[in-house]
Every structure is written in C-alpha cells, then in structure tokens.
Amino acid sequence: MNVQPQEPGFAPDEDPFKVQHGGFYRRWLSMFDDLGELRALVGRLEATTEEDWVPLWRAAGGQHEEAGDRLEAAGDHAGARKEYLEAKTYYAIARFPGEISPLKAEASADCARAYRKASRHLDPPLEIVEVACDGRSIRAHFRAPRSDRPVPAVLIMCGSDVFKEDRGWAAEMALSEGLASLVMDAPGTGENPFPWEPDSVRAWVAAIDWLAARPEIDAGRIGAFGISRGGYSVMQLAGTYPEMVRAVVAVAGHPFGYRLSEAETAAVVEARNRRRAFVFGPAGGGPSFPEWSAETEAALFRKWALSELGILDRITQPILMINGKHDHLAPIGNIYFMLEHGPVTGREARVYADAGHCAFKYYREWAPASFRWLKEKLSRLPG
Structure with missing residues (x-):
C-alpha cells in the first residue's frame, strides 16, 4: 500500500516541540x-x-x-x-x-x-563578495546569469533569524527569471556588522550601489525582495532610495504604519511572550527574546513605522505584498495600510486565508511567482 506522507497541521506559534505550518x-x-x-x-x-x-x-x-x-x-x-x-x-x-x-x-x-x-559546482558560480559601507565590510553572495548585456538584478534581504545561507533558493529563482541577485544578511545578524537600528538602512543602500556598479547589472533595473524582518526592510529601503529601488516584494513585515487594535496588540504581546518562554542559550541563562508589552509595541511603532520615519509618501514603485491571514508577529493590517496609502495603481497583494507568518505553507506558489513578478516589473522600465 502506498502511504502518503502526513501533511503538517497549522498553528501560528513558536513551539519548537511541534512541526506544523505557521509554527x-x-x-x-x-x-x-x-x-x-x-x-x-x-x-x-x-x-x-x-x-x-x-x-x-x-x-x-x-x-x-x-x-x-x-x-x-x-x-x-x-x-x-x-x-x-x-x-x-x-x-x-x-x-x-x-x-x-x-x-x-x-x-x-x-x-x-x-x-x-x-555551491562549489554552481553554474553560473556563486561569488562571495564584500560590500563596503562606512568603513565596514558586509559579506554577501552574488550570482548573475550569463548574458552578453547587462541584466536586471534583485537585492535579497534577510530577516532576524534566517541568514543568507538560507536564501540561496531565492537566488536560484532569480536566475531562473534571468535576474542577477545579491543575498545579504540583515544588520545585526550573520556577517553584517551593522547594528539593528533604523539608520542601518544605509547598509542596504550600499548593497544597491554595489549592485549598480557591477558591469553585469543594468543599474536602472534593480528590485528588492524580503521576508519577515526583510519584508519590513524592503519597504524601508523602497522609501529611502526610491530612485534606485524600482520594484519590491515584501513577504510579511511590520510595522508599516498600521496601528494595531487593542485586541491585536494583546494577541501580538501574548505570542511574543510565549516565544520568550523558550531559552535557546546556555542552561540557566536569560531568555533569548525580550519581554513584550503594549508599551513595547508602541515604542516599536514610534521608532520603526514607515509613517513615523517620514518615508511613506516616497514609496511609489510597484509593490507586491504577501502574507498569511493568521500572522501572529506581523498582522496583515500592514498590507491593507499600504494598499490604502500611495498610488492608485501599482500595489498588489496576496493574503492566504489559512496560513500564518510569511505564508510559508504556500511557499511553492508565491516564491516563484514573486520572481516572475519582479522580472515583469523590472523589464517594463525604460532602458
């Protein structure tokens, strides 16, 4: 008898003793x-x-x-x-x-x-590069399709706990659409020495400039792709450097400018504090994540929200936003907020009704579709 593998259930939480979608x-x-x-x-x-x-x-x-x-x-x-x-x-x-x-x-x-x-036998090869910014060096991964003329490119932006080695699949998908890619760790993680602060966006700006300077790249056709914290960062970069970032895909991301309701705030606080209960460092050490409260969430908004940073109106390039309806860390109100602010056209979204943070349950659908979308948007730009 042919027994089919059991599909994971769904629960939007952070319990490492369960294997489930959204978990x-x-x-x-x-x-x-x-x-x-x-x-x-x-x-x-x-x-x-x-x-x-x-x-x-x-x-x-x-x-x-x-x-x-x-x-x-x-x-x-x-x-x-x-x-x-x-x-x-x-x-x-x-x-x-x-x-x-x-x-x-x-x-x-x-x-x-x-x-x-x-990556030793990849064709085209993986190039480990150094992106210079303010006297520091950020190690990143670059790949470009073989072409006799410059090609569009995408900066692949990582999040808070998944590093560039875990985003090689995104570079592969970019290549499949004829796009070059630069995969870089987020500030405060991996081989990115910058701290996680709002002005760390300059590290992403430096990465865009690095791409634009490469002879393989059409500097007028550069986009960006990010997941989770990277989904926030791609929006921050879009508003900081709109003249160079011409199309973006944001999978999840928070905060954009959407103000959570009291009930939503309570749910986010509860989820983050449940995550705090799991200690991933040495036994007897402190929690791996900070304690969360409504005041913490409000402070996060004041410090990071695109609306508070004064860059919301600068985000006018094409945007594709993706997430699960039951995101316990980045509520989908962020997507609706962005749809309600900015150009009448050019903003697209996909919300999966039975998925959680980043809608990874539907990765095999939205991931390749994202790079097809980027190819289409970047290819339409004037040469």
Whole structure:
C-alpha cells in the first residue's frame, strides 16, 4: 500500500516541540523534501537550551555533510549538493536564533561551510563578495546569469533569524527569471556588522550601489525582495532610495504604519511572550527574546513605522505584498495600510486565508511567482 506522507497541521506559534505550518519550523519546512527525519529529531528533543539543542541538530547536519562528502568524492555533484543543503539547514536550526554564544557561533560556521560546499559546482558560480559601507565590510553572495548585456538584478534581504545561507533558493529563482541577485544578511545578524537600528538602512543602500556598479547589472533595473524582518526592510529601503529601488516584494513585515487594535496588540504581546518562554542559550541563562508589552509595541511603532520615519509618501514603485491571514508577529493590517496609502495603481497583494507568518505553507506558489513578478516589473522600465 502506498502511504502518503502526513501533511503538517497549522498553528501560528513558536513551539519548537511541534512541526506544523505557521509554527516554529516554518522557516525551514520548504527546505526539506521529506519531513520524516525532521519529525523524528523533534521527537527526540528534551530541551531548547543549547547544551541539548545544538548537539542534536549538529549531529544531523554532520551526517548529511559526510554523505555529501562521499558523493562529492564519487563525482555525483548533484547528489552532494542536495546532502550539503540538508546539512546546512540542520546547522541553521542548531544556531537559532543567531550567534548568541560560542556554541551557536560554531554551528553558524558549520552552516556557512556546508553552504559553500553545496555551491562549489554552481553554474553560473556563486561569488562571495564584500560590500563596503562606512568603513565596514558586509559579506554577501552574488550570482548573475550569463548574458552578453547587462541584466536586471534583485537585492535579497534577510530577516532576524534566517541568514543568507538560507536564501540561496531565492537566488536560484532569480536566475531562473534571468535576474542577477545579491543575498545579504540583515544588520545585526550573520556577517553584517551593522547594528539593528533604523539608520542601518544605509547598509542596504550600499548593497544597491554595489549592485549598480557591477558591469553585469543594468543599474536602472534593480528590485528588492524580503521576508519577515526583510519584508519590513524592503519597504524601508523602497522609501529611502526610491530612485534606485524600482520594484519590491515584501513577504510579511511590520510595522508599516498600521496601528494595531487593542485586541491585536494583546494577541501580538501574548505570542511574543510565549516565544520568550523558550531559552535557546546556555542552561540557566536569560531568555533569548525580550519581554513584550503594549508599551513595547508602541515604542516599536514610534521608532520603526514607515509613517513615523517620514518615508511613506516616497514609496511609489510597484509593490507586491504577501502574507498569511493568521500572522501572529506581523498582522496583515500592514498590507491593507499600504494598499490604502500611495498610488492608485501599482500595489498588489496576496493574503492566504489559512496560513500564518510569511505564508510559508504556500511557499511553492508565491516564491516563484514573486520572481516572475519582479522580472515583469523590472523589464517594463525604460532602458
């Protein structure tokens, strides 16, 4: 009898002891062909503190990396790449939510190593580059299609706990549409030395200028794509540098300018504090996430909302916004707010009724569609 794999259920939360759409593992579900191994590993979890968490996921990553090494030695580059990417993803889970301790930093180094191995035989190749900004250097990943003339490009903007090694699929999708790409860690994460502050947008501006200076790139046809915090950042960049950022795709993102109702604020506060209950650092250490309150949410709005930064009216380029209706971290009111403010035409949105944060449940639909959309919008610009 042919038994079909069980589809994960849906619950918008941050419980790492469950595998479900909208839940903790939403960040990586689309990166696994078979969720059986992931479910088995989650079933073995006893705690999230790093002494228990990191060894479990690093061991799984190590097994796949070793399998990749064997296939690589046998000349099976496609098989090796698949194993290395599986290894990379398990290492990425091990380092969650980031390099907050020496052990997490080791897992992050594992992740980068496995990703470099997975990228050794790419054609066109992956180029590891340095983006200069204000005397600092940001390491990023660049790929461009083979072409006898300059091509459009997209800056792929990462979020708060998923780094550039986890966005290689986006670069692949860009290439499939004839777009070059630059994948860069968000400020405050990975190999981006800038702190997470509103003026850190200058790091994204520097990345756009870096792309524009490359001979492979048509400087008048550059777009941007971001997910979660990257979905916010792409909007901030669009309003900061509209003369160079010509089309954007924002998957989730918060805050844009939408003021949450009292009930929505209470739900966001509850969700964030539930997440705070899981400690991913050393046993006995403090929480991995800050305590949240209505006052915290209000302060976040004052500091970060596009409306408060004075850039809302500068966002006039084509925008595609995507999210799940049941987003517990970035309520979809942000999308409706952007639809209600700005040009009458040029703004598009897709809200999935039975999905959560970033609508990863429908990744296989919206991800390739996003890069088709970017190609169409950038190609229509005057030469």
